[in-house]
Amino acid sequence: MKLILLGTTGFIPTDTAQTACYLLPEVGVLLDAGSGLYRLPAYLPTVPLDIYLSHAHADHTSGLDYLFAGYFLSDVKTSECPLNEETIAGFIGRANHSLAQTCIHADETTLAVVKPKYYELPFVWRTLQAQESLPGGGVLTHFWLENPTIGYRLDWPGHSLAYITDTIARPEAAYVTKIAGVDVLLHDCNVPDHLAALADVIGHGYLTAVAQVAARAQVKRLILIHHSTLDILNYTADLEHARQIFPLIEVGYDGMAVDF
Numbered sequence: 001m002k003l004i005l006l007g008t009t010g011f012i013p014t015d016t017a018q019t020a021c022y023l024l025p026e027v028g029v030l031l032d033a034g035s036g037l038y039r040l041p042a043y044l045p046t047v048p049l050d051i052y053l054s055h056a057h058a059d060h061t062s063g064l065d066y067l068f069a070g071y072f073l074s075d076v077k078t079s080e081c082p083l084n085e086e087t088i089a090g091f092i093g094r095a096n097h098s099l100a101q102t103c104i105h106a107d108e109t110t111l112a113v114v115k116p117k118y119y120e121l122p123f124v125w126r127t128l129q130a131q132e133s134l135p136g137g138g139v140l141t142h143f144w145l146e147n148p149t150i151g152y153r154l155d156w157p158g159h160s161l162a163y164i165t166d167t168i169a170r171p172e173a174a175y176v177t178k179i180a181g182v183d184v185l186l187h188d189c190n191v192p193d194h195l196a197a198l199a200d201v202i203g204h205g206y207l208t209a210v211a212q213v214a215a216r217a218q219v220k221r222l223i224l225i226h227h228s229t230l231d232i233l234n235y236t237a238d239l240e241h242a243r244q245i246f247p248l249i250e251v252g253y254d255g256m257a258v259d260f
C-alpha cells in the first residue's frame, strides 16, 4: 500500500512544506485536506476521493478550495483532447462531476463548521460511521483525541496505518491502545523536548512523548508530521535521544512516499 505525504506542516505553509494532507492513491483516500492538497494532480488516483477530516481547522481543510483545480489539471494533463475554446466546457464539466463524487467524512461538529464554508461546491458530506469500508477490503475506524480531534486507524489484510494529529502525546492516553501494532504511525510532533510544557498548552506533541507513544503502542514505524514552521520549535537535536526510546523514527516531508 502506498502513502504520499502531500503536506507535513501545521498552522502555516512555507515554500517547502504545506499543511496537513496525506494521500493513499491506490484506494483514493485522503487524510485531511490542508494546503498540501494542491500537490494532488501529480498523484491523483483514478477512483473518486474519500476525504476524512480530523477536525475543522484551516490547516486541515483549506485545501478543499484547490480540489476543483486539482481534478481539472489532472484531466488536462492526461487527456488526449487538447484544451481550447471548444473543449474547455468539457474539462470544467468533468471536474465538477469529480467534485460531486467526492465524499467528505467528518464528525458532526466538524461538518457544522466546514460544510457552510464550501456550500457552493457539490461535495457529498457524510457523518463518520463507526466502521467505514475502504477499497481493497480495508476498514477505517476513528476515535477521539484531545483538543478535540479525530484520530484514524486504517486496516487492510497485511497493511495498517494510524493518523494522529493535533493532540497532546501521552503514552498513557486512551488512543494508544487504538493504534497498537500498526505498520505506520503518522504522529503530530510540533515541539522540542525542552518546551514540553508549551506542547501541553498548544495541544500538540513533543518528541520524547511521541516516541514513548510509538514504543508503548508497539508500532512498526513512526513518521513525524505536523511540524512547526518556527525555527525555535525545531526538534532535530532531540532525535538521537528519541531513537533510544523508539528506533524507527522518520521525519516526514512533503512528497515523501511510503510503502507499507
Ligand SMILES: [Zn+2]
Pocket: 010, 011, 020, 057, 059, 060, 166, 226
Ligand atoms: Zn493542525
